[in-house]
Structures are given as structure tokens and as C-alpha cells.
Amino acid sequence: MSMDPCAEPALLTVEAMQQKLLQTLSPLPAANVPIADSLGRVLAEEIRASVVNPRFDNSAMDGFALGGEATAAAPGTFPLVGTRLAGSEDLAELAPGAAMRITTGAPVPEGTATVVMQEHCSVTDDSVTLRDAVKAGQNIRRRGEDIQLGQCLLEAGTRVAPRHIMLLSSQGLETLQVTRQPVVAVLSSGDELHPVGQPLSRSGIYDCNRPYLLARLQQAGARVIDIGIVADDPQQIRDALLRAANEADLIVSSGGVSVGQADWLKRCVEELGTLLHWKVNIKPGKPVAWGRIGAVPFLGLPGNPVSTLVCAELFLLPALARLGGVAQPLPRVVRLPIAHDHKHKPGRDEYQRAALVAGAESLQVAVLKGQGSGSLANLARTDALLLLGADVTSVAAGMLVDVLVL
Numbered sequence: 001m002s003m004d005p006c007a008e009p010a011l012l013t014v015e016a017m018q019q020k021l022l023q024t025l026s027p028l029p030a031a032n033v034p035i036a037d038s039l040g041r042v043l044a045e046e047i048r049a050s051v052v053n054p055r056f057d058n059s060a061m062d063g064f065a066l067g068g069e070a071t072a073a074a075p076g077t078f079p080l081v082g083t084r085l086a087g088s089e090d091l092a093e094l095a096p097g098a099a100m101r102i103t104t105g106a107p108v109p110e111g112t113a114t115v116v117m118q119e120h121c122s123v124t125d126d127s128v129t130l131r132d133a134v135k136a137g138q139n140i141r142r143r144g145e146d147i148q149l150g151q152c153l154l155e156a157g158t159r160v161a162p163r164h165i166m167l168l169s170s171q172g173l174e175t176l177q178v179t180r181q182p183v184v185a186v187l188s189s190g191d192e193l194h195p196v197g198q199p200l201s202r203s204g205i206y207d208c209n210r211p212y213l214l215a216r217l218q219q220a221g222a223r224v225i226d227i228g229i230v231a232d233d234p235q236q237i238r239d240a241l242l243r244a245a246n247e248a249d250l251i252v253s254s255g256g257v258s259v260g261q262a263d264w265l266k267r268c269v270e271e272l273g274t275l276l277h278w279k280v281n282i283k284p285g286k287p288v289a290w291g292r293i294g295a296v297p298f299l300g301l302p303g304n305p306v307s308t309l310v311c312a313e314l315f316l317l318p319a320l321a322r323l324g325g326v327a328q329p330l331p332r333v334v335r336l337p338i339a340h341d342h343k344h345k346p347g348r349d350e351y352q353r354a355a356l357v358a359g360a361e362s363l364q365v366a367v368l369k370g371q372g373s374g375s376l377a378n379l380a381r382t383d384a385l386l387l388l389g390a391d392v393t394s395v396a397a398g399m400l401v402d403v404l405v406l
């Protein structure tokens with residue numbers, strides 16, 4: 001890689017850069033964790049059912065189980081021979097023509113032909129009267145109709161969500177094999193940057209990229225190390241990168257990757273390790289850098305805050321997901337109609353901040369005002385990024401466009 005700041009390397013497409021990242025990385029090793037600690041972690045094993053669902057034929061309603069002949073005889077009055085509650089270990093059978101009070105989830109007694117909701121019956125101490133005809137087999141949840149033994153429930157590479165914890169707990173699982181949680185070190189670079197809580201110098205600004213990255217990474221399942229703000233000084237940058245490489249599985253910086261004389265990040269990575277690629281045909285975020293410090297991958301995001309945000313979605317989160325063992329590490333793009341005519345200057349794949357708005361038939365995407373990579377006000381309304389391909393010159397209202405929902 002040339003040290004000449006004026007040399008223009010070949011720009012990768014977004015897809016090619018993503019493939020390059022994914023090829024450089026492999027999932028971290030797996031460990032066993034209690035289910036209660038598994039939220040947000042990534043399964044390193046396939047989960048197959050060891051418990052069928054339902055475990056036994058059981059009632060779907062509070063009401064009355066009817067023995068065989070009673071079903072055909074309804075409407076009518078039938079003797080009430082007992083009660084079966086959920087959790088009952090009682091094995092009594094139900095005689096043909098008799099009825100038994102039953103609650104939702106209780107095993108239906110042997111001999112049950114159907115279950116009737118109690119709202120459809122009148123009851124005395126020793127009999128139940130059905131007002132209407134009944135269908136055989138209704139309101140009974142059959143053993144194994146949902147989950148059978150050995151059925152694949154979750155694939156390796158699934159990020160554990162609360163609904164998965166429900167499914168796994170229903171199987172009685174206590175622990176899971178998950179990929180080790182990736183540790184990501186985050187730093188900001190720039191003499192102009194101040195941490196929040198400190199007064200600003202005349203040409204100072206608050207560092208908003210590092211708080212953003214720390215939050216976004218944690219939301220995506222990483223453990224973060226905050227390396228802080230590093231001045232535009234090669235020695236300080238080298239020290240920060242080496243400290244980060246010592247402690248983390250992935251290093252991410254913002255700022256200092258362009259061609260300015262104080263842009264040291266890329267040069268320091270070349271010195272300390274390997275710069276694997278620099279520059280992608282994307283707007284915003286063109287000077288994004290990818291490399292390694294020793295064995296630790298490094299992603300250098302461009303400093304303009306929206307460049308940081310867009311490149312984090314497109315490159316940082318896939319890199320994190322890959323380390324974390326996620327089966328589908330790339331962001332999911334959906335197609336939605338655009339709410340208005342829209343012009344685009346071709347040349348780079350562009351990701352524009354957009355709001356999702358209610359259309360007549362479906363959600364629509366509306367591009368927000370203020371698309372400069374340093375413009376922040378519209379982050380308040382940003383729901384999604386609209387992708388406009390490098391060759392697109394315009395889109396007409398109603399056309400389906402690619403959208404990355406945030």
C-alpha cells in the first residue's frame with residue numbers, strides 16, 4: 001500500500017469490501033453458558049428437540065371432557081364424574097357417556113372424545129348439560145403435534161432473542177454452547193474532540209462518534225473497551241492501537257483515515273501491522289480502512305459522524321457478527337416503496353437517512369432533508385437508510401427501493 005497520500009487506490013464496492021471483511025475473520029471459540037445469560041449471544045450448536053410438545057394430549061380450554069358416546073349424543077345432559085386439573089397425576093379414565101370437569105393444560109383422561117368450553121354448558125353438582133351438538137376431537141392439543149423428538153429447533157449461528165429463550169426453556173435446557181462474546185475496543189481520533197462534560201475550546205467539538213459506537217456495539221452483542229479520544233499524534237495513536245490490540249478481538253476507530261496531514265490512523269496501522277484495504281465506493285464513508293494490528297482486525301471509520309454511522313452498519317456490524325459466529329452477518333435489506341420522486345447524483349453507492357412513513361397500502365420510505373455527512377439534526381427522525389446504487393440517477397414515487405432498517 002502506497003504511503004503517498006495523493007495516490008488513489010482502487011475503490012472496492014460495498015459488497016466486495018463486506019466479502020473481504022468476512023473472509024479475513026472467523027468466529028471466536030465457543031463456551032457453555034446458562035440460558036439466563038444467553039440473551040444476545042450466538043448459538044454455536046444446533047438445538048434439536050429432546051422434549052415433545054405437547055408432552056401429552058391436553059385440554060386447550062377450561063370446560064368439560066366428554067367420553068365417546070356423549071359426543072354423538074349432544075345436545076343433552078351427562079353425569080359429571082370428577083375433575084382433572086393441570087398438573088394432576090390422576091390416571092382415572094373417562095367412561096363413555098360421562099363428563100369430567102377439566103382445566104386448560106390438564107392431561108385429557110383416557111377415553112376423552114372431545115372437550116367443550118364451559119361457556120357452552122350449564123352445570124349442576126353432578127351433571128353437565130350441553131346446549132348444542134359437539135365435534136369429536138375439539139379443544140384437544142395432541143401429543144407431539146407441535147414439536148417432535150429430534151426436530152431441529154434452532155440452527156447454529158442464531159442470535160439468542162427472548163423468544164428463543166422461551167423455546168429453549170420449554171425444552172428444559174439449562175445451558176447452551178455459545179460463541180464467546182466479542183470484545184471491541186473503540187477510539188476516536190482528532191485534536192478537535194472533547195469528551196462530553198468538558199468545556200469546549202474555540203475550535204473544539206464534542207466527540208459523538210465514540211459514544212455512538214460504544215452504544216451500537218453493545219446493542220449488537222459486543223463487550224466494549226473505551227480507549228477514549230486520541231490526539232492527532234502518531235505516538236499517541238500507536239500507543240492506543242497497541243493497547244487496543246492487547247485487549248480486544250476487534251479495534252474500531254473513527255477519524256483520521258483520509259488524506260489530511262493530521263490523518264495518522266491509516267499510516268500507523270501500516271507501520272504497526274497490515275493495511276488490507278483502504279477506500280470503498282460509498283457515500284458517505286469513502287475513506288474507510290481495514291487492516292490488522294498483529295492478529296487483531298482493525299476497522300478505521302471516517303470521522304464525519306454520519307460516515308461513521310453508515311460504515312458501522314455496513315462494515316463494523318458484519319465484522320462483529322462474523323466474530324460472534326452469526327450465520328447471516330450482513331445487514332438485511334428490505335424493499336419498500338419510496339414516498340416521493342427523488343434525484344440522485346450517480347458515482348457512488350449512497351446511503352441516505354430516511355424516515356419510514358405510513359403510505360396508503362404499506363410503509364413507505366421518505367428521504368430526510370440534510371444529507372451532509374456532518375449533518376446531525378435529522379438523526380432524530382432517521383428510521384432507515386435508503387440505498388441508491390452508484391448508477392441510479394432518479395427514482396419515481398411508488399418505486400420499490402432498497403432500505404436498511406435501523
Ligand SMILES: Nc1nc2c(c(=O)[nH]1)N[C@H]1C(S)=C(S)[C@@H](COP(=O)(O)OP(=O)(O)OC[C@H]3O[C@@H](n4cnc5c(N)ncnc54)[C@H](O)[C@@H]3O)O[C@H]1N2
Nearest residue numbers: 188207208209210255256257258263285286302303304307
Ligand atoms: N482532500 C480530501 N479530503 C477529504 C476526502 C478526500 O477524499 N480528499 N474525503 C472526505 C471524506 S469523504 C471524509 S468521510 C472525511 C473523512 O476524514 P477522516 O476520517 O480523516 O476524518 P477527520 O478528518 O478526522 O474528521 C472528519 C470530520 O468529522 C469530524 N469528526 C471526526 N471525529 C469525530 C467525532 N468522534 N465526533 C464528532 N465529529 C468528529 C471532524 O471534526 C471533521 O469535521 O474526509 C474528507 N476529506
Ligand code: MOO
Nearest residue numbers: 284285286307373
Ligand atoms: O465519505 Mo465522506 O463520508 O462523504 O463525508
